[in-house]
Amino acid sequence: MPLIDNTGQQTADAWTSLPDDAPxxxxxxxxxxxxxxxxxxxxxxxxxxxxxxxxxxxxxALHLPxxxxxxxxxxxxxxxxxxxxxRTLREQYHFTGELRATGHPLPDQFxxxxxxxxxxxxxxxxxxxxxxxxxxxxxxxxxxxxxPFIRRSALPYGARG
Amino acid sequence: xxxxxxxSQAGIxxxxxxxxxxxxxxxxxxxxxxxxRLAGELTEDEFKPLRLLNGLYLQxxxxxxxxxxxxxxxxxxQLRRFARIARVYDRGYGHFTTRQNLQFxxxxxxxxxxxxxxxxxxxxxxxxxxxxxIRNVTTxxxxxxxxxxxxxxxxxxxILRQWSTDHPEFxxxxxxxxxxxxxxxxxxxxxxxxxxxxxxxRNENGxxxxxIFAGGGLGRTPIxxxxxxxxxxxxxxxxxxxxxxxxxxxxxxxxxxxxxxIKILVQETGAxxxxxxxxxxxxxxxxxxYRLDPALVDAILARFGSPDFATLPDASPTLDSARATHPEFxxxxxTNTNPHRIPGYISATISLKPIGGIPGDAxxxxxxxxxxxxxxxxxxxxxxxxxxxLVLAHVRKDDLAQLWRELGPLGLATPxxxxxxxxxxxxxxxxxxxxxxxxxxxxxxxxxxxxDLERQHHIGELHLNISGCIxxxxxxxxxxxxxxxxxxxxxxxxxITIGGAADEQAAIGTIIGxxxxxxxxxxxxxxxxxxxxxxxxxxxxxxxxxxxxxxxQFKEAVHAADR
Numbered sequence: 001m002p003l004i005d006n007t008g009q010q011t012a013d014a015w016t017s018l019p020d021d022a023p024x025x026x027x028x029x030x031x032x033x034x035x036x037x038x039x040x041x042x043x044x045x046x047x048x049x050x051x052x053x054x055x056x057x058x059x060x061a062l063h064l065p066x067x068x069x070x071x072x073x074x075x076x077x078x079x080x081x082x083x084x085x086x087r088t089l090r091e092q093y094h095f096t097g098e099l100r101a102t103g104h105p106l107p108d109q110f111x112x113x114x115x116x117x118x119x120x121x122x123x124x125x126x127x128x129x130x131x132x133x134x135x136x137x138x139x140x141x142x143x144x145x146x147x148p149f150i151r152r153s154a155l156p157y158g159a160r161g
Numbered sequence: 162x163x164x165x166x167x168x169s170q171a172g173i174x175x176x177x178x179x180x181x182x183x184x185x186x187x188x189x190x191x192x193x194x195x196x197x198r199l200a201g202e203l204t205e206d207e208f209k210p211l212r213l214l215n216g217l218y219l220q221x222x223x224x225x226x227x228x229x230x231x232x233x234x235x236x237x238x239q240l241r242r243f244a245r246i247a248r249v250y251d252r253g254y255g256h257f258t259t260r261q262n263l264q265f266x267x268x269x270x271x272x273x274x275x276x277x278x279x280x281x282x283x284x285x286x287x288x289x290x291x292x293x294x295i296r297n298v299t300t301x302x303x304x305x306x307x308x309x310x311x312x313x314x315x316x317x318x319x320i321l322r323q324w325s326t327d328h329p330e331f332x333x334x335x336x337x338x339x340x341x342x343x344x345x346x347x348x349x350x351x352x353x354x355x356x357x358x359x360x361x362x363r364n365e366n367g368x369x370x371x372x373i374f375a376g377g378g379l380g381r382t383p384i385x386x387x388x389x390x391x392x393x394x395x396x397x398x399x400x401x402x403x404x405x406x407x408x409x410x411x412x413x414x415x416x417x418x419x420x421x422x423i424k425i426l427v428q429e430t431g432a433x434x435x436x437x438x439x440x441x442x443x444x445x446x447x448x449x450x451y452r453l454d455p456a457l458v459d460a461i462l463a464r465f466g467s468p469d470f471a472t473l474p475d476a477s478p479t480l481d482s483a484r485a486t487h488p489e490f491x492x493x494x495x496t497n498t499n500p501h502r503i504p505g506y507i508s509a510t511i512s513l514k515p516i517g518g519i520p521g522d523a524x525x526x527x528x529x530x531x532x533x534x535x536x537x538x539x540x541x542x543x544x545x546x547x548x549x550x551l552v553l554a555h556v557r558k559d560d561l562a563q564l565w566r567e568l569g570p571l572g573l574a575t576p577x578x579x580x581x582x583x584x585x586x587x588x589x590x591x592x593x594x595x596x597x598x599x600x601x602x603x604x605x606x607x608x609x610x611x612x613d614l615e616r617q618h619h620i621g622e623l624h625l626n627i628s629g630c631i632x633x634x635x636x637x638x639x640x641x642x643x644x645x646x647x648x649x650x651x652x653x654x655x656x657i658t659i660g661g662a663a664d665e666q667a668a669i670g671t672i673i674g675x676x677x678x679x680x681x682x683x684x685x686x687x688x689x690x691x692x693x694x695x696x697x698x699x700x701x702x703x704x705x706x707x708x709x710x711x712x713x714q715f716k717e718a719v720h721a722a723d724r
Contacts, residue, residue, distance in 0.1 A: 083332075084330055084411050135193070
């Protein structure tokens with residue numbers, strides 16, 4: 001699936017998603033949460049993990065300093081748990097690596113994903129990358145105003161004070 | 162449209178360019194979505210949650226557009242815009258809802274983007290009036306006016322509006338999420354029956370804060386909410402609400418639509434464990450980022466503007482003389498007004514419950530006329546009560562009789578607020594594809610049966626709610642008398658409850674027997690009222706008599722009426 005960055009541009013995907021039964025190769029790999037928890041010290045860097053929407057972030061906390069990427073699964077676009085996971089990873093766990101949305105998000109959710117701290121999206125094969133880009137331009141990002149907290153929540157993650 | 166609204170409008174939050182740009186972008190995005198849907202780029206399954214986030218439902222006969230009226234307060238100019246939408250795009254009328262919103266029932270999909278464009282011209286929209294998101298926040302229809310008010314809840318309702326609008330994290334919740342806020346000791350918002358209910362109050366030092374309830378709701382599983390905090394300090398308001406939503410978004414059930422509301426999460430988790438989850442999340446939140454700065458509260462309050470109240474004596478000889486000479490006015494005064502905090506002013510309820518009419522419906526002509534009356538008598542401001550009536554909140558007592566005289570010819574002076582014909586009803590099977598039975602004709606037949614105003618006033622306060630299905634849009638569980646439409650082996654039938662209440666003594670009604678066919682409903686109501694009249698103490702309301710007597714005698718009466 002094509003990968004886009006936070007500006008909607010297609011970008012090369014350096015990461016390989018590793019099935020649970022495949023031997024750990026070198027190079028950037030994404031493993032399942034189960035595998036991460038079981039084999040963590042033996043897994044090579046740079047390392048990423050794919051977490052399901054019901055992931056308990058407490059179990060991931062110890063591993064976060066060793067992770068360069070967390071991919072959050074959005075199995076259905078109607079399942080909004082991934083937004084909470086993303087925002088919690090940024091605000092409470094101070095995760096600064098790549099946060100990737102994968103599964104079946106909609107282009108109409110792009111701005112919300114970015115605002116929750118997502119930085120890359122695996123665009124589902126059924127969707128056009130142009131639509132994602134168009135919706136980002138169209139929805140724009142509201143300008144800063146003198147109303148700090150409430151307006152600040154309307155800014156993408158990195159732009160916050 | 163050449164009408165000039167008064168310069169000093171009360172209680173209307175003034176939008177800035179951020180709000181306006183956001184609305185414009187939102188309309189464009191929706192137009193884009195409609196185009197993609199029509200081009201087949203979006204499936205109906207994908208389009209549905211997107212159109213719902215813009216208030217567009219697919220009903221029995223076509224699309225319905227539910228327009229937001231944030232916390233039920235609008236300007237005369239906005240009401241005129243609604244009148245125009247009704248006239249141009251609908252069949253000349255609209256329906257005010259229990260969420261203080263306005264629905265148009267006969268909308269075409271192709272017109273929807275143009276309607277949203279028009280609405281945006283007057284800072285109106287249909288954002289988050291449906292879908293599994295934080296819905297329009299509701300508040301007391303007498304907010305900022307009521308004599309019994311401790312804190313004006315509008316500023317906090319506006320803060321919740323800004324916070325929840327397009328909130329990136331909470332647009333795809335397990336299910337819809339409703340918040341009500343009141344600032345009076347007498348709760349007119351049914352706060353304890355909402356996903357979150359907020360009672361703004363002051364501590365002994367006079368500082369503002371909030372009593373917080375969560376997990377209340379109606380529908381299939383009616384539950385009175387639990388108290389999470391007795392006094393949450395103002396700066397923590399957003400952080401705490403956010404903590405509740407975050408716990409719900411992460412843990413609320415997504416496997417079964419009927420078990421997806423927060424009330425089920427609270428019940429299944431247990432009140433203590435749920436409180437602990439919220440408090441832990443609250444403790445983890447970066448408090449500085451979420452802090453509600455009192456200066457910000459003041460800044461938002463300032464943008465409401467303040468009505469230019471005159472200094473008046475509280476007594477009004479004009480009003481007193483009208484009351485003495487016109488018994489009909491005296492009757493209306495008794496039921497359709499509420500005491501105001503400013504001497505010489507009073508709040509007036511405009512009943513949208515004419516005898517035999519459709520509860521909550523207003524024609525385009527009535528909307529225009531009410532807008533004009535609001536300009537002349539109430540600083541150009543109109544409220545929608547959750548009971549589906551309109552309110553002019555700031556009327557001079559000296560003007561009240563004249564206002565009443567002008568309402569009469571418009572069919573808007575029915576003196577029945579809080580009485581048995583002030584029926585709350587959902588659209589029911591006449592419009593809604595979820596309904597099991599019709600609601601409107603039942604409301605009309607009860608209204609016709611109790612048409613005699615003398616008799617209605619003799620019966621006194623009696624809240625009657627009719628829902629066409631178990632989703633309980635008309636809050637039948639908390640009606641003093643509740644009527645629920647059910648499907649009984651393919652026929653429409655009605656189950657009746659008594660003893661429900663939505664106020665600070667919130668309670669779920671008790672079912673009093675087998676369901677009855679439509680034509681028997683007025684007889685059953687009649688029988689219930691007869692038992693009450695027979696046994697009531699002087700000045701005892703229906704609901705108080707039901708609480709004292711218990712349901713048995715009422716059950717027997719229904720049983721007798723059924724034979």
